[in-house]
Amino acid sequence: MLSRKWRIRIRYLSGFFKLIRLNNLLIIIFTQYLVRIFLTGPKESWKTIIADPHLFLLSLSTLIMASAGYMINDYYDVKIDTINKPRDVVVGRLFRRRRVLIFNIALNLLGILLGFYLSISVGIINILAGFFLWLYSNQLKRLPFVGNFTIAALTALSLLIVLAYFPEKHLRVFTFAIFAFFISLIREIIKDIEDMKGDATFGCKTLPILWGIRRTKNLIYFLIIDLFVLLAAFGYYLKVFWNVQFLIIYGTVFVIIPLLFFNYKLYGADTKKDFKYLSSLCKMIMLGGVTTIMLM
16 A cells, blocks of 8 residues: 555656656657668667667657647646546646746757757757747647647657758658658647637637538548548559568558548547547557558
8 A cells, every 4th residue: 555645756747747748758759769760770770779879869859849848738728628628637736837837948948958969950940849839839729720730740840850860861751751740630630629618618719610520520531631642652652662562561451441440430420539539549540650660
């Protein structure tokens, strides 16, 4: 039986992990290391790459900037989140808002300094990422599509930043970055539908509030079609690789079929629970797509 002191510590630690979205951060680390090993390579030197302190610092700086972004988002969205997801609110309950803000500033400074330690380009990218994460939380999130696009672009940037320090084989990395952009954009729009109640209460002008759920769904269908076109072009490009047949099979099972299933579930979705499920499904599709990097 844990003492009250340890229960409180575990509660705060759990709340902190929830605040910085630990699961999402682990996905970022996983993706960046896959990009470095299998896309910019050479993959035969994977042990050396994994032990590379510069790659570690690059991923660390990205994680720090992302953590700061999640913090500032929760800082501004306390009231909205109290309606949309009351059980997940930690700012103002476990952690005082002023402390969250101070920690956000400290993390941003640390992430930017780490970026400039690596290279000027990485430092500039971290400055831009920190600025747009703040701007998104403060203003863009409440605007139609602009906020969704910003987060999708920053998601793609978490892959592209690897090129800022390891500038090799751009086309491969760009292809996966575009995939990440589309899936993230779709997921952000789904989350807006899921959070309509709280967003509308506080005057947000997201797409589902302005257009309605039906028209917003039509946009998602359009984005999915665009993504399928992208995947087809990607498959055509990959025909030069020896393992193309296995790659097509893997991509079909872990990306294309889940996307078709997503499309089917989206058609009948009409409750908050339905859209929460679709948001989680988007994350699984993202993971399925990212793991195809290992087949390159």
